[in-house]
Amino acid sequence: MTDTASPKPTSGRRWLFAALPLVLFAALAGAFFYQLRYGTDPKLIPSALIGDPVPQTVLEPLKSDKPGFGPDDFGPGSANGQPILVNVFASWCVPCRVEHPIISALARERGIPVYGLNSKDKREDAIRWLNELGDPYTRIGYDPLGRAGIDWGVYGYPETFLVSPKGEVVYKYVGPITPQVLEREFLPRLDAFAEGAQ
Amino acid sequence: MIRFTAAVTGLILLALTGPAQAVLPDEKLSDPALEARARVISQDIRCLVCQNQSIDDSNADLARDLRIIVRERLLAGDTNQEVKDYLTARYGDYVLLSPPMNLETVLLWSGPFVLVAIGLISIGLWYRGRRAQMAEAGGTLTDDERRRIETLLSQAGGDDDGNNRTSGDEGRAS
Numbered sequence: 001m002t003d004t005a006s007p008k009p010t011s012g013r014r015w016l017f018a019a020l021p022l023v024l025f026a027a028l029a030g031a032f033f034y035q036l037r038y039g040t041d042p043k044l045i046p047s048a049l050i051g052d053p054v055p056q057t058v059l060e061p062l063k064s065d066k067p068g069f070g071p072d073d074f075g076p077g078s079a080n081g082q083p084i085l086v087n088v089f090a091s092w093c094v095p096c097r098v099e100h101p102i103i104s105a106l107a108r109e110r111g112i113p114v115y116g117l118n119s120k121d122k123r124e125d126a127i128r129w130l131n132e133l134g135d136p137y138t139r140i141g142y143d144p145l146g147r148a149g150i151d152w153g154v155y156g157y158p159e160t161f162l163v164s165p166k167g168e169v170v171y172k173y174v175g176p177i178t179p180q181v182l183e184r185e186f187l188p189r190l191d192a193f194a195e196g197a198q
Numbered sequence: 199m200i201r202f203t204a205a206v207t208g209l210i211l212l213a214l215t216g217p218a219q220a221v222l223p224d225e226k227l228s229d230p231a232l233e234a235r236a237r238v239i240s241q242d243i244r245c246l247v248c249q250n251q252s253i254d255d256s257n258a259d260l261a262r263d264l265r266i267i268v269r270e271r272l273l274a275g276d277t278n279q280e281v282k283d284y285l286t287a288r289y290g291d292y293v294l295l296s297p298p299m300n301l302e303t304v305l306l307w308s309g310p311f312v313l314v315a316i317g318l319i320s321i322g323l324w325y326r327g328r329r330a331q332m333a334e335a336g337g338t339l340t341d342d343e344r345r346r347i348e349t350l351l352s353q354a355g356g357d358d359d360g361n362n363r364t365s366g367d368e369g370r371a372s
Contacts, residue, residue, distance in 0.1 A: 013327060017320070045246060048290035055288075120259075146263055153288040155246035155260055 047153055047161075047172040054086075054163055055151040059141025062118050062126055068141040069115050075167030083170075083193045085114045085186075086161040087137070088149060090121040091129035093157040095176035102177050103160075104136040112190065116140040119149040119157070162189055165197070220257045220265075227269050236269045239281050242295050243268070252295055 049055070058070030067073075074084060087103055089096040107114045116137035118126045123142065130137075143149055152161070155174075162171040173185055221240075227233040240254035245261040253261040253268075264285065271281045285293050297303045339347070 017324065020320075043249065045292050046290060048286065048288060146260075150263060150267065150288060153290075155289070 044174055045155065047169065049153055049161075049169040050171065052169055053167055054169060055148075057148045057151040059117065059143055059148050062116070062123065062140040062142035063130075066135075066137070067139050069139040071167075073115070073139060074163050076165065078167075079113045079165070081165045081197050082111070082113060083165055083190060084163045085112055086117055086152070086163060087114055088117045088119055088152070088154050088157060088159040088161075090119055090157055091125040092121065096158045097133065099158060099160075099176035099178070100133050100136075102179065102182055104134055106182070106186070107136040107138075110190065113138040117143060117148065117152065117154075119143040119154065120146040160186075162186070165193065220253075220255055220261065222262070225262070225265055225269065227273070232269070232272050235278060236265070236272055239268050239272075239278055240265055242282070243285060244293050244295050246289060246293065 054071055054074045056071050059068040061068035072078075078084075085103075085106070089100075103114055106112055114137050116139070118140055121142075121144065123144070126142070130140075141148065146154075152159075153172075158176060160173045160177060161169055164170045171185070171189055173181060175181075177186065221237070227236060237254060241252045243253045243264060245251045245253045245256035245258050245264075247258045247260050248256050251261075253264045267285075268281055271284055276284065282294065291297050291300075291303075297306065299307050
């Protein structure tokens with residue numbers, strides 16, 4: 001505009017400033033996209049129990065012919081050095097029905113002991129549910145008020161914990177165990193324990 | 199008039215409604231001091247099913263269970279901090295709506311201050327660059343510039359009417 005050519009010694013820096021918002025936007029967009037596409041689901045809350053011994057809660061048995069469980073039923077000498085799965089279920093929980101055959105197969109074919117934690121359920125409903133679908137559990141604890149569930153940090157149904165042969169919680173999965181989840185999350189961990197035992 | 203009455207009635211009704219409360223009468227403690235503490239704690243405990251609501255606001259089943267546990271712990275003589283510790287032992291820091299400052303949350307807490315600092319530094323640098331540029335230009339006008347301003351000023355003073363502008367421009371061009 002001006003007739004006299006104004007010297008611009010800082011034009012390089014000026015460009016840098018002009019580009020800054022664009023660069024920031026691109027960086028943020030990239031970060032958000034990555035989190036949306038590949039990041040962890042924010043609805044999944046990591047278990048606070050990982051690395052800790054199982055909770056001290058003792059659960060009464062659900063059925064007269066099958067024991068409940070407490071902290072003494074984990075750890076050395078309780079399952080022949082095998083890891084144990086603790087599966088939180090209820091008869092009213094629809095996804096529990098979905099994962100039931102997979103848990104049954106895991107217990108039957110790999111001989112993994114699975115403890116059932118029947119939470120916020122009516123006893124007769126739970127027993128009817130097991131009679132209908134089959135009972136894959138080695139032990140079933142009955143937790144009508146959901147207090148044991150809270151001690152285990154349960155917030156959704158179903159949830160499945162993996163407890164090491166030492167009696168420490170090593171992993172928790174929230175939601176139904178699908179074949180993909182079994183393949184991706186559970187089998188590698190169970191295999192690692194099987195190798196460690198040999 | 200009818201519309202006015204309706205509007206006033208609506209406003210009065212609106213004023214009568216309080217914030218919705220999820221706490222049910224049967225959960226409340228008889229000791230008002232303990233109940234007040236329970237409310238304060240509950241407002242900082244996240245409802246894990248509904249995520250961004252506190253258990254004090256939420257109608258979810260688990261929120262109700264946690265509210266009852268908060269009150270039980272208070273009756274058992276726990277301090278506010280002990281109640282929170284009880285819950286974080288089971289659900290982790292995530293259960294607190296205001297997460298504590300630690301290595302994992304340091305970015306969360308310091309982020310806004312870092313951004314403000316970056317902004318202030320950028321503004322400072324920009325002003326310094328501008329001042330240097332002005333100092334370099336000498337800060338005074340050349341004779342050429344002064345003459346140009348005088349012409350422009352006298353022209354602006356000459357025509358008050360916008361319609362004359364075009365002809366004025368033409369006059370200058372010829």
